[in-house]
Amino acid sequence: MEAAGVAAGEEKRSAGRRLADLFHGRSRLQAGALLAGPVGWLVIGYIGSLIVLLIAAFWSVDALSGELVKGFSFDNYRELIDTPVYKDVALRTIGIAAAATLTDVILAFPIAFYMAKVASPRMKGLLLVAVLMPLWSFYLVKVYAWRTMLSSGGIVNWALDPIGLDGPGYGTTAVWLVESYLWLPYMILPIYAGLERIPNSLISASEDLGGKPWNSFRRVVLPLVFPAIVAGSIFTFSLTMGDYITPSLVSPDTQFIGNVVFTDHTNNLPLASAFATVPIIVMIIYLLIARRLGAFEHL
């Protein structure tokens, strides 16, 4: 009786042990089992959907029913190249993304520098909370707030009225303003982290060797923090380029890539898919440049 019980227990254990034996000393198998889930998700859910998108770009749409006709032609890409409006929209979108990124760099650097090098630990904590605070609130609420503020009877016009100025109203300028506001924290944080990593002794050394403040900044601080700026710009640039809700709310008479894709995905999905490859290509180029500039060590 006793012997039988022990044998059964051994059998149970041995199933688990066999599995353990299987993995023992086999690092490939271990890593494979561990990563199968995440990699599968990445490949099927993420890359897979991108591939579906790219395949759809070669299809067309039936004029009466609006149904997809699965075939293969470069007509959509040809239309994108032949019709000037798509080039205009793409350039406008890239331009706004670049402008918002530049604005964020200019705004973020002094704040990050103060946080990293000047502020007391207590102040630093307060500022970090202040920078992160906008990220706690809902994105749509913030954009709608700007829509109300920029409205012709809104607070911006009201505040500028006494000095005889008009607010920007809705339009491309409004998009630039709102995008710069929305993504500023994503620029401050990497720059702050980059500046934190620069030992104060380096700056002191530069000064001891006779470097004026501007020279110390330009030749010591800036080269060291530059990759962090590029890292931040990846966020601001890509987030602005992909945003279509902000333009539709604060610039309802202008189209950006996202708006064209959004409208076309119901009318003409293949054309929308073809157009959606434009930001993918732009971002690939951007990331390649960013990698060369060393941004990925600072993410």
Added chain:
Amino acid sequence: MSRSRAHPAWVPAAIVAGLLATMLVIAGCGGDDDDSGGTSGAPTEVGAGEGQLNLIAWPGYVADPWQSDFEQQTGCKINLKEAGTSSEMVDLMRSGQYDGVSASGNASLRLVAGDDVDPVNLDLVPNYETIFEDLKNQPYNTVDGTPYGIPHGRGANLLMWNSDEVTPAPTSWGVILDPNQASKYQGKISVYDDSVYIADAAVYLKAHNPDLGIDNPYELDEEQFNAAVDLLKQQKANVGEYWADAAKQIQSFANSDVVVGTTWQYQYFSLLAEKAPIEAPGPNQGFVPEEGATGWSDTWMISSEAKHPNCMYRWMDFIISPLANAEVAQYFGEAPAQSKSCEADTLAQAAKADELPPDPQFCTNYHADDPAFWDKVYYWITPLADCGDDRGEVCKDNNEWDAAWTEIKG
């Protein structure tokens, strides 16, 4: 070292495997399409309700009091999805998650052509009998003699303006389409954001540029189409907002961000209820500027994949019952489809239920029973290459309208 080198070798292999799997999935999806052909015809009887009903509708078509009345009478709880354009409606219907839709003519034929909707057995919709005759058997709700839906109501797209800012009161679409007049309101003009708006320009050109020979604003050959598109490209400089979301347009008019534009009665009455200084052509003009207008004649259609067909049939009969149709027509501001909705008692009862002031002249003002009036209203319909006359297949089709619309907006 040998361990860490092992990883890069299998990662690409896993990616390749994943890609192959994805391709197989895509290929599998492609194969499914063949057996979706319409085997299901119209039912022969309406059974017990399924307890749920998923509808796609224009804003204001499914609302209280009639929504609650329907739910109480039938036990079918309505899950509503409002849509702002016909393209959006077609797209939503193709998801297969909805039982029915209030389709305008530029959605209905696309849905029929795509096998997305089923024919309707009119015998199961007793209230159909007394629908106005000029709404029955129309090209946008009937294909080859087979009825594909139940008429809901009709109306004309509205010219609306802020009476504080826009004087004198305009009587023509020229106020937003003639570059000389429109430039006065630069950046303050609100225009419907859909390619079907090109037909509005065609209606204007039909009256003001007879040399183009435009007859039907949805059957435009190259020259007529280009003239309409050029007019809208000039208009673009003066447009402040392209809207497809009724709520957003209401906000823009309420804040005076825009002061004149095209709209629906739904927005007009919502703004009046907010006491905004808003005007539109009066009933003496039939609510329509002098050139006429584009408009709609909507049709309730049942999805070919409806999961609650009994509730949908009950809804189609309910929404054209005299009281409910009078309620929705007065609430939205359009001509009812049901002739009995125009009886004085029904109108009064419906106005009371809607909490609106009684309007005994409602059906006269909205020309519910005035077929001649509707000759000046061009119902939305899907543009086809076939011009429908002796010009042949030289007209611009829906794809070309959509492409031109993107260009117009720049």
